[in-house]
Amino acid sequence: MFERLFIVPQDPLLKLINEFKQDTRQQKIDLGVGVYRNENGATPVMKAVRIAEERLLTSQQSKCYLGIAGDLEFLDMLGYLVFGGIRPKKSRFAYLQTPGGSAALRLGADIIKLSTPESTVWIGDPSWTNHIPIFTAAGLHVKTFPAISADKTGLDLDQMMSTLASTNAGDVLLLQGCGHNPSGMDLEAQEWKQVADLCVEKGIIPFLDLAYHGLVEGLEEDLKSISQVMEVVPEALVAVSCSKNFGLYRERTGALYAMAPNIKKAEISLTNLFALARVSYSMPPNHGAAIVKTILKNEGLKQEWEQELFDMRNRIKNIRKELHLQLTQVFPSSLDKGKGMFSLLPLTPQQIDKLKLDHGIYMPYSGRINIAGLNRNAIPAFVKSVSTVAQ
Ligand SMILES: Cc1ncc(COP(=O)(O)O)c(C=O)c1O
Known part of the structure; x- marks a missing residue:
């Protein structure tokens, strides 16, 4: 071999x-x-993280498995932080904790491959260097769209939209929620609205990668991508990473949230996500999620x-x-x-x-x-x- x-x-x-x-x-x-x-x-280890860790050390009673979904309270608290404004749709969400944002992206890629293997995943050029490898490793076909202007000094929405005009229904559009890696060129709220409308019009599924939440303009402001897109599309995937905003890099803390068109489809998606996670890493690591949960649950x-x-x-x-x-x-x-x-x-x-x-x-x-x-x-x-x- x-x-x-x-x-x-x-x-x-x-x-x-x-x-x-x-x-x-x-x-x-x-x-x-x-x-x-x-x-x-x-x-550095963030102050709140340090305190949460000390509390966990004295209060945690067991290291027993938590299950494939991970820590449900963590998922609820993180979900509230990210989707607070669109809570009524919560029952249409299928979600699970993942080892960092990377595994959330890979799991998302795996479920796309399982449900619509023929769909093309559209990824910005440039984008995070691991994006294309993750989606191609899942066996998906990838195409790129221009994510910065030709002179590289800004973002050319017209150019991006004209490339995306050749997408087909069922294709997936990977977009970074905020703090674009590597360009720093984010869409404005109005531009997010145009992209969201395009997704609806063409039947494209947005896949939002939220790795820098709170590190750009603010915890609320950085969610304009989420709010503009999720309000109008029937289906979406969101990969959330706690690596940067909680400084938990090595603890591998993240989650995948999949918004389905209805409750039934969300339930079915969750069983598939569980099956995919089970044959990969099986269950996510707990420590980082326990820290995030402890912080988000305590006002101080x-x-x-x-x-x-x-x-x-x-x-x-x-x-x-x-x-x-x-x-x-x-x-x-x-x-x-x-x-x-x-x-x-x-x-x-x-x-x-x-x-x-x-x-x-x-x-x-x-x-x-x-x-x-x-x-x-x-x-x-x-x-x-x-x-x-x-x-
Ligand atoms: C755009 C983007 N997405 C996702 C990730 C994955 O982060 P992690 O797997 O460390 O949570 C990163 C990490 O650098 C990133 O820059």
């Missing part, structure tokens, strides 16, 4: 992370990894979490603003048009290599930078380095 296997090239981002670790320069800057970093470059802890999330969001916004102000003096910057943690810089692979080799600045060849990887003190040095390699 093993003689038939060939080496799979390492994920370029993981390779970059290793190179960064091995770099002994003091002033090195990592803009590659997509995790939140504070002013000191750390990805929830406020603590919201405050820290607000501070994180503000830090990202301020760095983005400051970086744009300084960068735009020496290099084309559309940072002011984007939102959230990511932005694409129009650098060539040669310039990106030079940044790494000569200046200790790490980013993938796409030119995606994680804004949270910078702090105020590092911005001038970063801008100077970009200006040097761009000459």
